Amino acid sequence: MISLTIDNQPVEVEAGATVLEAARKLRIDIPTLCHDSRLKPHGACRLCIVEIAGMPKPVTSCTTPATEKMVVTTQSAHLNRLRKTTVELLLSDHPNDCMICIGSGDCKLQELAYRFNLRGSRFRGKMRAHDRIDENPFVQRDQNKCVLCGLCVRVCEEIQGVGAIGYANRGFESKITPPFEKELSCEFCGQCIAVCPTGALSGKLWVGYPRQQGLEKTETTCSYCGCGCNLTLHTYGKSIAKVTSRQDNHNRGWLCVKGRFGYEFVTSNERLTTPLIRRQKGGSLEPASWEEALDLVASRLLDIKSKHGPDAVGGLASARCTNEEGYLFQKMFRAGIGTNNVDHCARY
Template identity: 45%
Template sequence: MVNITINGITFKADKELTILQAANQKGIDIPTFCYDRRLVPHAACRICVVEVEGLRNLATACSTPISEGMVIHTHSEKVIKARKNTLELLLSDHPLDCLTCEKSGECKLQTYCYEYDIKENIYEGKQHQFPIDASIPFFYRDQNKCILCGKCVRVCHELQGVGAIEQMERGFSTYVGTAFQMDLENSVCVSCGNCVSACPVGALLPKSKEKFRLWEVSKVKTTCSYCGVGCQMELLVKNNRVVGVQPVDGVPNEGMLCVKGKFAYSFVNHRDRLKTPLIKKDGRFVEASWDEAYTLITDKIVETKGKYGSDVFGALASARCTNEENYLMQKLFRAVIGTNNIDHCARL
């Protein structure tokens, strides 16, 4: 442990921490674009710079380790001036379409420009004219809005392990692209959408069939139903309909989802989805209560077991259930019904 001071607050912190991590532990906010706790520090965006007494230049909080006696200022006049200059440079070649951009309300560039009172372009920037890549069925890629923080590239390489995208060219011509400049659909991209979840601006956006703003939706935390891993996610709900999905940054998935968990949620709103149990009466299915359904199942099991014995029963468990549910399934058949005739599909 070492003693450090941030904005006049002196405290002990683990010497293995960076300035940003130590500040976060104390609830001290430092703006970031390229930082992600799951990734190797990159220090590319320069928005997290802070002033450290004794250092000649401003330090990037995300990559600078703390040391004994360090005195740090996160919002000094020098720091604010540097951050404003960074934002002004980013904004100089960024489309000013916040009124229609779907990221409005959760775009970090928009948030920080408001916080640091950036209202207009003071530099005569040149707008990019990259074509929008809509080849993937699940999301758009608009390079004109990219701020080159590199998070999407690092998530693809370090977390997803695919490496479908890289930063290409240099200077003003830099862009995030694929091998041989192919569109995403023809690249090695697996459409997981983890780059979309990580993007701090509107460069990567899901192809939603329903328009919504962040403040219009409520978030409902739930478990993905596509396999037994138990990935945690938040359903974005507007007018009692699921309009999007965001991964939860916690165990077991640590902010990651597969293509099914991220984008394949429309079945929830499907008009043919069963919402109550159905029992066949007089040759046709009719809606029933849960009590009716459970009673019918129990009666049939007891009747059949008494007539033919336990081993006429068989159970097929599913990978789309949680591990706990599958455990209960086999326990029911082995301990209650009395048969070992149970199997698992081991796939979807």
């Protein structure tokens, strides 16, 4: 363990921990924009700078390893001025159209502007004007809002191992783009959207729903594969507005294309909304009331049982439904009808 002092408070951290991690352990709030604890430190936004005794100039706490007896200061007039200037510089090259921005309310830049009480910027000047349009059903990109934090590039490379996007050009004209500015070729996991701190990356499926007000959040579990990722469903009225995942779960907030974007089926207009009965063999399925349908199912099952014995009846349970449903289903067959003819289709 390493002992150090941050803002006059002693703290102990594991060897290899960064100053930022040590500060967070003390619940000291250091602003960040390009940092994500799930990715390698980057040190690009310069907001997490701190002063360390013995070092000639401020250093980024996200990249600096904590060392024994280090003395760290996270708040000073000088640090505050540098952080404020950095945010102002970002705002000087940002549309600042929060009112109509899809990222509003979930935007770190907006929060930083609020924190430093910045309505505008002293540094008006040229702004980037990107006109790239991405043709794909999931990822919406508004590059003028990109703060070049590099999170999307890093998550794609470090976590997803895909490397679908990278940097191009230099200096003020730097931008993030697929290799050789070609069409985006990716797995559409949306990890980049999840880590984007501004409205630069968002989901195309989100459009048309409120951003914050009126959305309800429900924590649940994905219904696709056996990974069992935790999902947060953001619903609005009768629809799912978007799906996200919290960082502090076993899937660490990462999802795949199906989990993140494959939810439209829930509100498909092809959903079954009423029981259907085929009243005679060869006839067609016709709507029926629940009473009629349930009575029919129960009476026919009992009928077959009484004529041919319980083993003339079988049940196929779902590997897609809940434990409770599976349990009650097999119980119904075993205890209710008296057969062990119950299986599931997961072998396919």
